Amino acid sequence: EVQLLESGGGLVQPGGSLRLSCAASGFTFSSYAMSWVRQAPGKGLEWVSAISGSGGSTYYADSVKGRFTISRDNSKNTLYLQMNSLRAEDTAVYYCAKKASEEGVSGYFDLWGRGTLVTVSS
């Protein structure tokens, strides 16, 4: 079955760290760029970060640049998001999303996970 499954969310204090994981199955993971997209409670979608299929190129939204690091392990079919220096405004459901086509990094997403909730609060 083609699917993405996020994990690693939870409650963390401001200034703390958290690492999210996204396990992929049912497709050739290494062939596709992947992204993290978040959604604050009751708000819209915000793209967070993207990584190329090889992992050699990474991109970030200005709101997380310098604090978050995206990576992937193609041998494990897993995408990661290391989140440091967390702020209250990082509270959101974090989705991993697969780019629909194999070329490039920027694109639209044809497969989404169910999301994992990150809450930043003291």
Place this chain on the structure above:
Amino acid sequence: EIVMTQSPATLSVSPGERATLSCRASQSVSSNLAWYQQKPGQAPRLLIYGASTRATGIPARFSGSGSGTEFTLTISSLQSEDFAVYYCQQYNNWPPSITFGQGTRLEIK
């Protein structure tokens, strides 16, 4: 950064009627525009890509149009399952850039 602006924020339409949702880009994105549907508690679902191409399994009542900075999603005859929030997304190729609109909530009138 390319800013995407959707209008209206909320649209009230009766079942069986047509709904027209708009999305405007702050600069040209060519046809690099996608539309998603999101229902409460669910992940977004891809409806349209390339501004006008329906994704696999999407009913023909959904159609997209536009290019450059002005885009439209039309739902020709609303079904009960279509009431949801709709997002547009631009995906500029270089430099890599992805931004979403703030969403349009489509509600039952």
